[in-house]
């Protein structure tokens with residue numbers, strides 16, 4: 001089976017290309033903007049800016065993958081709130097190009113989406129919950145989901161995930177575990193909210209979920225996240241515990257006092273029973289996930 005990955009230089013993209021290169025029976029085509037940050041031991045790297053419709057058509061027509069796993073997106077939530085045109089181009093127009101090319105070449109689409117399509121009024125959430133985004137990033141990711149559901153004629157799966165953490169080369173953005181660890185190690189006091197709720201997801205687990213959906217040509221929406229329902233404050237304390245850091249530097253706050261340019265949905269987090277049942281997906285616990293990340297720090 002030939003799988004093409006978009007956004008291969010990203011956190012998920014790098015974990016996914018590492019996984020697919022060591023999976024028997026998979027031919028990998030890794031694509032990303034600019035140069036590859038990954039040493040590819042097998043498979044090919046092809047430059048691809050997914051906002052370029054002609055390039056998307058050319059690459060998919062040339063490579064003819066059986067499945068495309070679309071991870072590329074503008075993921076800086078606060079930047080999406082202010083740079084809306086760039087956000088829409090990367091998160092919606094790009095998906096229209098990809099769906100249209102998948103339709104032309106009968107390519108199964110595995111598309112990565114987010115808990116930020118929800119309003120955060122309640123959680124954890126299963127796949128039947130109605131989406132109501134509260135920021136522009138979430139609006140863009142929901143618009144992409146809706147385009148896929150309305151227009152994709154080849155098979156498609158939408159995999160939503162939550163608060164991804166992990167460590168790779170050349171990271172274009174940090175994540176909560178690394179941010180807490182680095183801040184506290186530098187002696188900084190951090191304010192962390194205790195009234196938002198997530199099921200933080202190890203990047204390696206998300207990569208496994210993407211592979212399972214591709215291998216099974218899964219059809220429909222799946223919630224693929226960690227299985228521990230935690231607040232960012234609890235995430236910060238668990239991170240400090242693991243790395244034996246000074247927890248006095250981690251101060252609880254709440255969303256009335258700590259605000260970000262883009263509103264965050266208060267309570268999300270996912271139930272993952274459908275992915276367990278239909279895909280055989282089973283993630284690490286949060287402490288196990290931190291241990292996986294820690295093992296990569298030392299190497």
Ligand SMILES: NC(=O)C1=CN([C@@H]2O[C@H](COP(=O)(O)OP(=O)(O)OC[C@H]3O[C@@H](n4cnc5c(N)ncnc54)[C@H](OP(=O)(O)O)[C@@H]3O)[C@@H](O)[C@H]2O)C=CC1
Nearest residue numbers: 007009010011012033049050071072073075114161163164
């Ligand atoms: N991180 C998280 O907490 C969550 C992420 N998601 C979703 O998971 C997916 C992967 O996110 P993640 O790996 O964490 O994020 P990253 O920001 O690490 O990776 C996203 C990648 O997309 C690439 N990209 C952006 N625009 C384009 C473009 N026009 N053409 C080609 N590549 C592009 C970026 O390239 P460059 O390196 O050049 O900027 C980057 O490497 C995204 O779809 C995101 O919406 C969902 C929920 C949570």
Ligand SMILES: Cc1cn([C@H]2C[C@H](O)[C@@H](COP(=O)(O)OP(=O)(O)O[C@H]3O[C@@H](C)C(=O)[C@@H](O)[C@H]3O)O2)c(=O)[nH]c1=O
Nearest residue numbers: 075077114115116161162163164176191192193196232
């Ligand atoms: C920076 C910061 C964050 N937080 C909290 C807010 C939030 O609940 C959590 C993470 O905040 P961040 O801004 O780091 O991450 P955030 O941009 O909220 O992460 C999001 O990324 C996109 C791509 C997604 O799709 C979402 O699922 C989600 O993972 O930590 C604090 O409490 N204090 C802080 O100083």
